[in-house]
Amino acid sequence: MDKTTQIGQFTHWINQRPNTIEFWEISVTPKHLIWCFAGESYRSMLLRADTAKQRRSRIKEATPTELIDLHEKNFQIPVTAIKKISYAKGTRLRRGTLDITCHQNEKRSEFSLVSTSKNVSHHSTLEKLRHHPQFKHVEITTNSKGILNR
Structure with missing residues (x-):
């Protein structure tokens, strides 16, 4: 698999955990959605930092086959398991969301991410x-x- 097999990328997304914020990028290929961990920061405004800038640039330059090995938290979901992708554009007061539903091995999983950027259109x-x-x-x-x- 090489760079030409990438269909697109969902970039600048976060998963809000109880005490931290995880930064994620999703690369889309004809066979997989590849979830790439880009960094983590504290939720506290005093301790918060965007730690994902360097990893985002590495993720952008990597081929789909290299993406899984960039971080131990990276994973992929086969396209055949994806059932729904729902994107809600953000407003001036609320951030955009990306919700992905999949069924894999008799198990239903839902992933919900929040956008970190108003300037990125998906x-x-x-x-x-x-x-x-x-x-x-x-x-x-x-x-x-x-x-x-907007």
Whole structure:
């Protein structure tokens, strides 16, 4: 697998844990969604820092086969297990969200991420997925969170 097999990337996402914030990037290939751990920071405003900048640049430059080995927390989900991808664009008051539902080995998993950037648009990646033959079985939705959208 090389760089040309990447369909798109969902970039600048966080998973909010009880005491920390995890930074994630998701690379999309015809066969997998590859989840790349980009860093972690404390939730406290006094201790918070974006520790993901350097890893994001390494993730962006890596080929899909190299991505899994960049960090021990990285994992991949086969496209056949993905059932739904829902993207809600952020507003002036609320951040955007990305929700992914999958069924794998008789188990349902849901992942919910929050955007860290208002400047990154994911509409082009979602449109590519809507028209890609490997994603025909995936329900892909895009919506707004409210009337105060930019």
